Amino acid sequence: MAVTIKQISELSGVSRGTVDRVLNTRGHVAPEKAALVQQVAQQLGYQPNMAGKALAARKKSYSIGVLLCSKGNPFFEEVIRGVKAAEKELTDFGVRIQLQTVKGYDDQQLKTAMQEIAANVNALVLTPVNSKIIADEIDTLTASGMPVIMVNTDIEGSRRACYVGSDYMAGGRVACGILRLLTNGQAHLGMLTGSLRILGHNQRIAGFRQIMKRDCPGFTLSELETTEDDDIIGYENTKRMLISHPEIDALFLVAAGIYGVCRAVQDVRRNIMPKIVCFDATPQVQELMQDGIVQAAIDQQPFRQGYESVQTAYQCLLTGKPPRQDRILMESRILIRESL
Amino acid sequence: MAVTIKQISELSGVSRGTVDRVLNTRGHVAPEKAALVQQVAQQLGYQPNMAGKALAARKKSYSIGVLLCSKGNPFFEEVIRGVKAAEKELTDFGVRIQLQTVKGYDDQQLKTAMQEIAANVNALVLTPVNSKIIADEIDTLTASGMPVIMVNTDIEGSRRACYVGSDYMAGGRVACGILRLLTNGQAHLGMLTGSLRILGHNQRIAGFRQIMKRDCPGFTLSELETTEDDDIIGYENTKRMLISHPEIDALFLVAAGIYGVCRAVQDVRRNIMPKIVCFDATPQVQELMQDGIVQAAIDQQPFRQGYESVQTAYQCLLTGKPPRQDRILMESRILIRESL
DNA sequence: TTGTACGCGTTATCAA
DNA sequence: TTGATAACGCGTACAA
Numbered sequence: 001m002a003v004t005i006k007q008i009s010e011l012s013g014v015s016r017g018t019v020d021r022v023l024n025t026r027g028h029v030a031p032e033k034a035a036l037v038q039q040v041a042q043q044l045g046y047q048p049n050m051a052g053k054a055l056a057a058r059k060k061s062y063s064i065g066v067l068l069c070s071k072g073n074p075f076f077e078e079v080i081r082g083v084k085a086a087e088k089e090l091t092d093f094g095v096r097i098q099l100q101t102v103k104g105y106d107d108q109q110l111k112t113a114m115q116e117i118a119a120n121v122n123a124l125v126l127t128p129v130n131s132k133i134i135a136d137e138i139d140t141l142t143a144s145g146m147p148v149i150m151v152n153t154d155i156e157g158s159r160r161a162c163y164v165g166s167d168y169m170a171g172g173r174v175a176c177g178i179l180r181l182l183t184n185g186q187a188h189l190g191m192l193t194g195s196l197r198i199l200g201h202n203q204r205i206a207g208f209r210q211i212m213k214r215d216c217p218g219f220t221l222s223e224l225e226t227t228e229d230d231d232i233i234g235y236e237n238t239k240r241m242l243i244s245h246p247e248i249d250a251l252f253l254v255a256a257g258i259y260g261v262c263r264a265v266q267d268v269r270r271n272i273m274p275k276i277v278c279f280d281a282t283p284q285v286q287e288l289m290q291d292g293i294v295q296a297a298i299d300q301q302p303f304r305q306g307y308e309s310v311q312t313a314y315q316c317l318l319t320g321k322p323p324r325q326d327r328i329l330m331e332s333r334i335l336i337r338e339s340l
Numbered sequence: 341m342a343v344t345i346k347q348i349s350e351l352s353g354v355s356r357g358t359v360d361r362v363l364n365t366r367g368h369v370a371p372e373k374a375a376l377v378q379q380v381a382q383q384l385g386y387q388p389n390m391a392g393k394a395l396a397a398r399k400k401s402y403s404i405g406v407l408l409c410s411k412g413n414p415f416f417e418e419v420i421r422g423v424k425a426a427e428k429e430l431t432d433f434g435v436r437i438q439l440q441t442v443k444g445y446d447d448q449q450l451k452t453a454m455q456e457i458a459a460n461v462n463a464l465v466l467t468p469v470n471s472k473i474i475a476d477e478i479d480t481l482t483a484s485g486m487p488v489i490m491v492n493t494d495i496e497g498s499r500r501a502c503y504v505g506s507d508y509m510a511g512g513r514v515a516c517g518i519l520r521l522l523t524n525g526q527a528h529l530g531m532l533t534g535s536l537r538i539l540g541h542n543q544r545i546a547g548f549r550q551i552m553k554r555d556c557p558g559f560t561l562s563e564l565e566t567t568e569d570d571d572i573i574g575y576e577n578t579k580r581m582l583i584s585h586p587e588i589d590a591l592f593l594v595a596a597g598i599y600g601v602c603r604a605v606q607d608v609r610r611n612i613m614p615k616i617v618c619f620d621a622t623p624q625v626q627e628l629m630q631d632g633i634v635q636a637a638i639d640q641q642p643f644r645q646g647y648e649s650v651q652t653a654y655q656c657l658l659t660g661k662p663p664r665q666d667r668i669l670m671e672s673r674i675l676i677r678e679s680l
Numbered sequence: 681t682t683g684t685a686c687g688c689g690t691t692a693t694c695a696a
Numbered sequence: 697t698t699g700a701t702a703a704c705g706c707g708t709a710c711a712a
Contacts, residue, residue, distance in 0.1 A: 001401075002431055004689060015699045020691065028697060049432050051398065052689030054391035055704050059691080061341075091342050092389050094704090170679075177678030181635055182521055211678055295521055334674040338517030338551055339510075344705060355683045360707065368681060392705030395688045399707085434688090 003044040012040045058094040064313045065121035071103035074282045082306025107131040123147040123313040128155040147316035151309040161322040164309040166300035167329040168200040172207025174332040178296045182275040186218040187250040194229040194255025227257030234260030242268040253278035262293045281335045289337045301330040343384040352380045398434035404653045405461035411443035414622045422646025447471040463487040463653040468495040487656035491649040501662040504649040506640035507669035508540045512547025514672040518636045522615040526558040527590035534569040534595025544594050567597030574600030582608040593618035602633045621675045629677045641670040
């Protein structure tokens with residue numbers, strides 16, 4: 001049977017209260033007693049009992065804020081489903097969620113939203129914008145003792161507690177691998193990324209290039225273009241790309257704007273359709289797969305991203321420590337028509 | 341905040357003890373009071389608090405038996421890892437696991453093992469052999485009040501509490517789908533199943549045929565052969581198949597014996613290698629994928645099968661009821677070289 | 681038949 | 697600085 005606080009208190013000859021104070025570093029303990037308790041706990045390999053912890057935590061009623069730059073982005077619907085699933089499981093443990101979404105990527109606006117929501121919660125889960133203003137705000141909250149967890153998008157140069165989300169490099173590698181299999185290793189590639197300024201998109205391309213260089217001597221890159229995550233821009237740029245590069249027989253879609261790209265393909269091409277691999281199996285993409293336009297989608301488990309980020313925030317609140325892992329990365333899954 | 345027994349007792353004007361007796365149908369309660377409590381609980385949507393339940397259950401120290409026909413089958417190593425992961429999580433809740441493996445599929449031997457292990461545990465997780473002897477033994481244990489849960493393989497005509505494992509039909513469908521993409525829809529197929537007497541294998545073939553009929557007019561089935569899950573038999577039968585059917589350019593491997601099949605392919609074919617899709621990414625299969633012999637493997641999450649089956653058994657013990665779902669099915673995942 | 685009281689492990693509070 | 701005690705939700709032994 002696992003070690004309990006009671007056992008430690010008996011073995012070290014102090015009260016349960018003192019043991020609790022030592023283990024949770026609440027102070028107000030004589031140094032020699034603290035040292036003794038520490039040693040005994042160490043020796044017995046004490047691991048706090050989750051059931052007991054959860055039950056006691058119920059009295060406190062934690063509040064977790066979830067702030068997503070997700071308005072109008074269907075990808076995040078699954079993330080939100082995951083958040084709500086975690087919320088449901090954690091109500092037993094006295095947790096309530098405050099979910100808020102903002103539109104666009106304006107860092108000033110996001111900062112304001114962060115401050116508002118942070119005033120009412122004990123922990124914060126958010127999709128950051130990659131900007132110094134946001135990094136600083138994260139550091140301010142972290143310094144005030146609030147666990148701040150990134151979901152889906154990471155930010156550089158801040159003291160966020162943890163990142164939960166896609167492994168963009170790995171996703172790019174898998175995308176190249178499946179395209180290699182779809183084309184028998186011979187392809188004239190067109191690449192459509194979202195934006196060259198977005199870290200995740202560039203990491204996907206880097207992963208793709210890595211496999212391409214190593215395993216795909218028969219691949220040539222005809223052109224790299226952007227969609228700005230927009231269907232209309234994606235449509236126009238793809239049309240132009242396909243007309244000026246009639247040899248293109250495979251498309252790697254790095255980010256959003258997928259529907260626009262596919263419409264352009266259908267408008268320009270009649271006979272030989274290019275093989276298309278993209279990311280995120282949103283309902284729209286699922287339809288394109290059903291119609292045989294898109295052959296495969298790489299999925300990075302949006303539901304789990306939402307679920308795990310909230311669970312991680314709760315663990316931080318419960319233990320008072322940052323998570324063991326600095327990054328919790330989702331596996332890249334290959335989805336095809338038959339796996340829907 | 342969620343509803344508690346205490347709240348129900350206050351609202352219905354009876355003691356906590358009585359509420360407990362009603363909700364857990366322990367009897368010894370006046371009918372009118374029972375009805376009242378039922379109604380109040382219903383109305384408030386009472387859901388027992390897992391933390392409290394677990395904590396109380398700790399006194400009892402449940403024991404769960406896990407009996408696998410897995411000796412010498414590398415697939416089950418991941419299942420066992422999942423079992424051990426669940427064990428680790430549940431030690432806090434007073435659960436201990438008794439794991440036992442047997443070799444082969446002899447139903448008499450398995451029955452004996454079941455009886456031995458069942459004498460010392462409160463719940464049983466097992467991979468059954470599809471035989472009446474085993475079905476009857478499961479029913480005997482179920483009748484004695486023990487939850488009996490099937491993992492990886494289901495059994496027909498028994499009162500097992502639940503099945504946790506592969507969705508064989510879905511796996512077959514996905515296998516056909518990926519083969520369709522690998523071959524551009526044109527293929528002369530060779531199929532190698534494990535045994536025509538094993539339900540799961542036949543279900544995989546049924547799923548495959550379903551998609552083949554619907555979506556793959558360019559597929560023709562050259563031959564269907566068995567490996568008896570054995571590398572040597574797989575080697576011999578594949579060799580014969582490839583020689584008598586030189587047109588074969590795609591292989592669907594339904595079960596084990598994969599290494600033998602691949603060796604035969606390498607021995608017989610020199611130039612044009614067939615596309616190969618198989619099940620379960622064991623270390624051996626991963627190596628074959630690295631070498632480019634096998635293009636894709638369908639994975640049915642062995643780790644989760646082990647983990648979820650034990651968790652399900654624990655839930656049965658905790659609630660005293662069979663699980664909500666009759667079958668807990670794993671998603672079929674496509675693995676390629678780059679996703680390893 | 682019904683109610684009370686205690687214990688599970690942890691945490692918070694109050695008194696010493 | 698300490699220790700004792702109550703509370704969280706549930707299960708159950710025991711008393712009424």
